[in-house]
Amino acid sequence: MKITTLGIWGGYPKANSATSSFLIEHDGFHCLFDCGSGVLASLQNYIALDSLDAVVISHYHADHIADIGSLQYSRLIQYYLGHPSPPLPIYGHTLDEEQFTKLSYKEQTTAIELAAHQPITIGPFTVTACPTVHPVYCLALKFTVGNQSAVFTADTEWTDALIPFATDADILFSEANLYEEHIGISPGHLAGSQAGTLAEQAGVKQLILTHLPHHGEIQDILHEAKKTFAGPVELAEAGKVYTL
Ligand code: ZN
Numbered sequence: 001m002k003i004t005t006l007g008i009w010g011g012y013p014k015a016n017s018a019t020s021s022f023l024i025e026h027d028g029f030h031c032l033f034d035c036g037s038g039v040l041a042s043l044q045n046y047i048a049l050d051s052l053d054a055v056v057i058s059h060y061h062a063d064h065i066a067d068i069g070s071l072q073y074s075r076l077i078q079y080y081l082g083h084p085s086p087p088l089p090i091y092g093h094t095l096d097e098e099q100f101t102k103l104s105y106k107e108q109t110t111a112i113e114l115a116a117h118q119p120i121t122i123g124p125f126t127v128t129a130c131p132t133v134h135p136v137y138c139l140a141l142k143f144t145v146g147n148q149s150a151v152f153t154a155d156t157e158w159t160d161a162l163i164p165f166a167t168d169a170d171i172l173f174s175e176a177n178l179y180e181e182h183i184g185i186s187p188g189h190l191a192g193s194q195a196g197t198l199a200e201q202a203g204v205k206q207l208i209l210t211h212l213p214h215h216g217e218i219q220d221i222l223h224e225a226k227k228t229f230a231g232p233v234e235l236a237e238a239g240k241v242y243t244l
Pocket residue numbers: 059061134155
């Protein structure tokens with residue numbers, strides 16, 4: 001499994017960057033995890049858009065879906081130019097029916113249900129979802145190939161449910177949108193120390209901090225995570241590749 005970081009930001013992208021998103025590949029299959037602002041531009045640094053095989057969406061906040069419309073237009077325009085592609089499957093939960101329906105578009109993309117704790121096969125991956133705690137319904141995702149697994153918390157505040165879900169993962173991509181002083185004040189997100197605690201209690205091999213804030217000194221978030229997780233931990237970095 002090869003995972004490329006496409007973007008690292010929460011809320012909106014900085015200049016020439018993207019919100020938190022990852023390209024997950026194995027055996028020539030290309031799966032995009034989350035598709036917020038700037039992701040479509042970033043993705044084209046690594047693959048052609050018509051090489052994309054599937055998209056998985058954690059939840060329907062704008063910083064996770066903003067570029068879905070542009071992705072759909074890209075396929076429609078290529079269709080008009082005589083380069084049609086088969087409908088692209090976009091996986092998302094169905095608890096927000098209006099948003100789920102928008103994942104389907106003019107036979108260019110097809111919405112497919114992603115349900116908690118019901119493993120599905122997406123290309124070479126077995127994908128499992130676990131509800132998080134966030135102002136809107138959101139799913140953490142686990143991508144497994146053979147005995148290798150990568151877990152993405154997506155957006156969440158602390159929840160014990162993620163400990164068994166992430167147990168023994170080869171790599172954990174945890175959101176870390178908060179500074180320590182914001183724990184309990186800003187609902188729906190984790191601080192660095194909490195991401196570290198999750199990694200430690202789940203016994204993951206490696207921790208990557210993503211969905212980072214636009215204020216303060218983000219190295220402080222890394223510093224706090226190192227206090228609670230004994231394993232290797234780093235801030236997500238656009239373009240960085242992890243091979244499991
Ligand atoms: Zn969110």
